Every structure is written in C-alpha cells, then in structure tokens.
Amino acid sequence: MQCDYWDAGVCRSCSLIETPYPVQLARKQADVEALLAPLAPTARWLPPVASAESGFRTKAKMVVAGTVDAPTVGILDAEGRGTDLRRCGLYPPALSATFPILAEFITRASLEPYAVPERRGELKHILVTLAPSGGLLVRFVMRSTEALSRLRKHLPWLIERLPALEVATLNVLPEHKAVTEGDREIVLTPAQTLPMTVNDVTLHLGPRSFFQTNTAVASVLYRQVAEWVDAAAPASLWDLYCGVGGLALHCLAAGRAVTGIEISDAAIDAARRSAAEMADAGVGGADAVTFLAADAVAWAGTQAERPDAVVVNPPRRGLGPDLAGWLENSGARTVVYSSCNPVSLARDLEAMPSYTAREIRLFDMFPHTGHGEVGVVLDRG
Missing domain, CATH: 3.40.50.150 (Vaccinia Virus protein VP39)
Known part of the structure; x- marks a missing residue:
C-alpha cells in the first residue's frame, strides 16, 4: 500500500508497509x-x-493536538506534537470523511486540544467507529467536563454535517498517562449503542465495548x-x-x-x-x-x-x-x-x-x- 505519510517519514505505524x-x-x-x-x-x-x-480499519483512535483554530487529528511525534493523519489509507472513505468535519467541530465548539509537553488543554482523542450500515459512534476524550455544555450546544451542527452519526459521547480522562480513554462516559445522544450487523447478527456496541x-x-x-x-x-x-x-x-x-x-x-x-x-x-x-x-x-x-x-x-x-x-x-x-x-x-x-x-x-x-x-x-x- 502506498502511503504519503510513510514516504514523508512522518508516520511509522505500519512497519511492514514496504513489504508486498x-x-x-x-x-x-x-x-x-x-x-x-x-x-x-x-x-x-x-x-x-x-x-x-487498505480501507480495512473500521475504528479510528485519533490523537488531537495543535490549536483550537488549527487542530491536528492523527498521532503525536517524538516531541509530543501533533501529526495530522486525516488522509490515512487504513480507513474506509466513509470513516476518513469524518475527520475534516470533526476538526471543524473542534474549532466551532472551542475544544482546546491537549498539549502533552505542557500538560495543558482539554481534548485528548477522538474515537470513531463505523458500522457496516454506515452508522457512526463518535467519542470525545477530554480531561474534564469543562466543554460539556458547548458539546451539547454544537452537537446539532455536527449531526447535520454527519447525518450517519448515531451515538456521541464525552469520555473523561483526567490523568496525564498513555491510555486512550477514561472510566467515565457521558452519552450526548438519545441512542446509547451503535448497531453492528455482522453475518446477520445485530450486535449493540456501547461506547466502551x-x-x-x-x-x-x-x-x-x-x-x-x-x-x-x-x-x-x-x-x-x-x-x-x-x-x-x-x-x-x-x-x-x-x-x-x-x-x-x-x-x-x-x-x-x-x-x-x-x-x-x-x-x-x-x-x-x-x-x-x-x-x-x-x-x-x-x-x-x-x-x-x-x-x-x-x-x-x-x-x-x-x-x-x-x-x-x-x-x-x-x-x-x-x-x-x-x-x-x-x-x-x-x-x-x-x-x-x-x-x-x-x-x-x-x-x-x-x-x-x-x-x-x-x-x-x-x-x-
């Protein structure tokens, strides 16, 4: 699989990508x-x-960095600064298409990205799951509930831009440590789970499942x-x-x-x-x-x-x-x-x-x- 990020030396996650x-x-x-x-x-x-x-990953774990006005969505470099990977080829088009909209939502809702070197900011990760039906589950992993009211205020805009969005949550991860999510989950939508139909069996995927x-x-x-x-x-x-x-x-x-x-x-x-x-x-x-x-x-x-x-x-x-x-x-x-x-x-x-x-x-x-x-x-x- 050809990858511009690999070729530019900004991401080494797919260590075997040069091997057929x-x-x-x-x-x-x-x-x-x-x-x-x-x-x-x-x-x-x-x-x-x-x-x-390519296009096989139906769950994205994207680190958020940068600034409110210019957020990055992807990974962190060796210095703990953001590297934007919103065009990563591992994700199917229906999933990668969410990344620029979610980046715009960060700016609209004034969600301050967490800066790892300074241990300052709020938004740490965005976790997105894509169901076979096209439905989406989006989780905002933040250090506190400081932005909860803004998330709720601007959520209708996000749903309008992402009509497939079925479940959205705020996950609270207050600690400064290398984990993806915290123990507390606040569901922002009426739906609590994302239906995932696999081989004619419909599973109900909760935010932390x-x-x-x-x-x-x-x-x-x-x-x-x-x-x-x-x-x-x-x-x-x-x-x-x-x-x-x-x-x-x-x-x-x-x-x-x-x-x-x-x-x-x-x-x-x-x-x-x-x-x-x-x-x-x-x-x-x-x-x-x-x-x-x-x-x-x-x-x-x-x-x-x-x-x-x-x-x-x-x-x-x-x-x-x-x-x-x-x-x-x-x-x-x-x-x-x-x-x-x-x-x-x-x-x-x-x-x-x-x-x-x-x-x-x-x-x-x-x-x-x-x-x-x-x-x-x-x-x-």
Whole structure:
C-alpha cells in the first residue's frame, strides 16, 4: 500500500508497509506455525484469512493536538506534537470523511486540544467507529467536563454535517498517562449503542465495548468459530470473555444452552438486547442463551455443572494460569480459542496438555504489522 505519510517519514505505524502484502501474510503464517506447531504437531492448518490492504480499519483512535483554530487529528511525534493523519489509507472513505468535519467541530465548539509537553488543554482523542450500515459512534476524550455544555450546544451542527452519526459521547480522562480513554462516559445522544450487523447478527456496541477494528475479517472469524462449535455439536456452551455477545450469538442452535460471561455490565446489557431481538425474530436457540456479568475465572470456578464446550476470546495477556488450569480440569470436550496474541496463546496451550489442537487458522486483522489473530479448536485427547 502506498502511503504519503510513510514516504514523508512522518508516520511509522505500519512497519511492514514496504513489504508486498502476500509476503507479509506468508511470513506471518510462518511465524505463527513456528510458534504453535511444537504444541500442535497433528493440527490441520487452514488457509490464512487475508484482509484488504487498505480501507480495512473500521475504528479510528485519533490523537488531537495543535490549536483550537488549527487542530491536528492523527498521532503525536517524538516531541509530543501533533501529526495530522486525516488522509490515512487504513480507513474506509466513509470513516476518513469524518475527520475534516470533526476538526471543524473542534474549532466551532472551542475544544482546546491537549498539549502533552505542557500538560495543558482539554481534548485528548477522538474515537470513531463505523458500522457496516454506515452508522457512526463518535467519542470525545477530554480531561474534564469543562466543554460539556458547548458539546451539547454544537452537537446539532455536527449531526447535520454527519447525518450517519448515531451515538456521541464525552469520555473523561483526567490523568496525564498513555491510555486512550477514561472510566467515565457521558452519552450526548438519545441512542446509547451503535448497531453492528455482522453475518446477520445485530450486535449493540456501547461506547466502551470491545469490537475488532477489522469488521470484514472479524466476520470470517465469527463464522469459523460457529463452524467449529457446530461440528462439536455440544448440548451446552460457555463463552467466556463474551463482550457484547458476538461469538455466543453466532453459536446458537436449537437445543443448545449457551451462556456468555463478561465482566462489563454494559456489554452484558447489550448482549441481552441482541439475544432478545433474535428470540423475537424466531432465531433457533436464541431463547436458550443467558448472559451474565461476572469475572470469568471466578464464575467458572463456582459452577457445579460443566459445559460440553467452551469458547474463549481473552485480552492480549491470555487466559492466565488460573483459567487455563480450570479448563484443563473442566472435562469440557471442546475448547475454541480466539487469540490476538499468539505468544500468550502458546503459553496457555502448554498449560492444557489434555487438549489436542485439531485445526488452526490465522485471521489477519492487522495488515502491515506483525500482529495477527489466531483461532484454534481443541479436543480433549
């Protein structure tokens, strides 16, 4: 992918951009196989799922810098000053078209960009999510609520310029630290969630809900997980770290009891909403899914009955010794593991020697980088 920002030396985020994409994918596949093959000597490796080379990111995390009258929307340079990336080719046109409008909104609403070197200002990031329908969720990450009244005052102008805007929020991040968002969210629109329809399953994405940045590849991952679960034909399935319910709701089947566990109350509320809509539409198995807000490790350890199959999609740190140990002793016949970090995946597989990897597949969510999502289906040996 040709990139003017890379050519000018102002952005180095896509470290592999000068490598032809087929070569990137082949190397990534080889790296994953070298890491996991010793732990899965008999596994069948399915063909890797390739991404589009450009326009694949449906979530933008843009750092705001500069001044009220001349804001930059992109990243920070080595000195902590803003570098504008509003024409970045990673984003589809419907998403990149929002950046100049949002920059104009910064000026109109007098949102002072946060200056990292001086630790002064208010607006730190703008986070934008694009749904397959074209709907938008926009979050203004600010140091305080100082600009709340101005955000509300000028929001009608923004909605007029961005008719696809469905959800807008103010996220409060008072600390000076290298994180993207804070714990407090103030929703500015009547709608609280953004509908995300993936493979005919409509998920409801809240402002702080996790969702993959590459929706096209994520849809293939969801279908693959559902295929692996259906092949195992479990009567009961647990989805640990279920988020807004994407994997659990793809694995519904008549006669199958599905339980999703996620620590976020908001994510569970969203998952329950999706399940209720599917049940009303007569989707088979939707009336037998239960979503609970709980810590996955603590909840699993207190259950008297064990499931036939378990789906796990943990954060980058992986399952950890406690949950991996519980799975090893759970008696579940099948485990489907989706991992964004092959290193932690390998560590967890070592902690579950009773399971044999049957099939493994790479899903390239992150072209032009060394990162990859890996799915594996494990059967108890």
